[in-house]
Amino acid sequence: MNFKIFCLISSLLILCSCGFGKTEWRIDQLYTQKIEGTSKVIYYFSAWGGLDSNPHGFIILDSTKQFQVEVESILPIYQLSQIPNKSNIEGITHECYGTCGDPYYNSIPIFKPMKVNISSENEIKLTTRTYQYKGYSEHDRALERYVFEKFKETKDSLFFYNLNDVESMNGIHLDELKVKKGETYLLFNKQDNIEKIIVDDVTLNLKTNSIEKIRHIALTPKNKIRNKEFSERGIFRELKNKNRQN
Known part of the structure; x- marks a missing residue:
């Protein structure tokens, strides 16, 4: 019995060393x-x-x-x-x-x-x-979804203009929306045009570092916007070549 157990353990070690597991x-x-x-x-x-x-x-x-x-x-x-x-x-x-x-x-x-x-x-x-x-x-939390007409970028922020809310029943319209860069995600198509922008915006109190608000915002452009129109600072870009890795 002990010999059989020894053989089984040895086989498992060989398989693991060959990549099994x-x-x-x-x-x-x-x-x-x-x-x-x-x-x-x-x-x-x-x-x-x-x-x-x-x-x-x-x-x-x-x-x-x-x-x-x-x-x-x-x-x-x-x-x-x-x-x-x-x-x-x-x-x-x-x-x-x-x-x-x-x-x-x-x-x-x-x-x-x-x-x-x-x-x-x-x-x-x-x-x-x-x-x-x-x-x-339990801090202030928001889930928002808009379509927008145009945008402007500064060093630390993004400004979106002429937005229509597509999340709520009321269809709220915003003239302007400002978000902080850092966790901004760009999704674009094969033609390198932006399909969607996702923003996770965390606001901390400047003195106490208490969480004041966390916003998850999805933005879809009404017009064609090229990927290259956005800078690299504070912005994540989707990598298309997702695959399997060992």
Whole structure:
């Protein structure tokens, strides 16, 4: 019996050394943004693998390296709160702090960060602010969807004009909408024309760093807009060549 077990373990070790057991990832979302002033880029990705695992998040790599799913390299943040730069990347995340499950309803929301962690990721300082789950969940939150006529870009913001709300029943019209760059995602077609713009906009209080608002905004252009009309600063672009990776 012991000999049979030894043979089985030996066979498994041989198979693993030949590649058996490696996870094959199917990437369904992949975006890249150049980090200003460096040769590095930051990726946002979502992938699916064995046992229905779904790793997703941000990874920093040198622009000379090809993207691969490396779960251990995912940054410990859910969302960016500033435009990434060569000196600092800032993001937010949340933990329970006694407010997950049933305790959620009887607990008091705390909107200030519970802790701030500073680490180094690929030679760039990463500032991670962690919030109480209930405080994170109960701040001002918005889900918006518009079509727009034209836009203007500044160093840190995007301005959209003549917008029609296609999310609510009221069909609200906006003359102007301002969003902060950082987590802006461009989706474009084979002709390099913009099909959709997704913005995840996190607003923190300048003094307390309390979360004031998180907005998820989808914008569709009424007219043709070329991909190259947008800069690279604070903007993610979709990578079309998604594939399987081992």
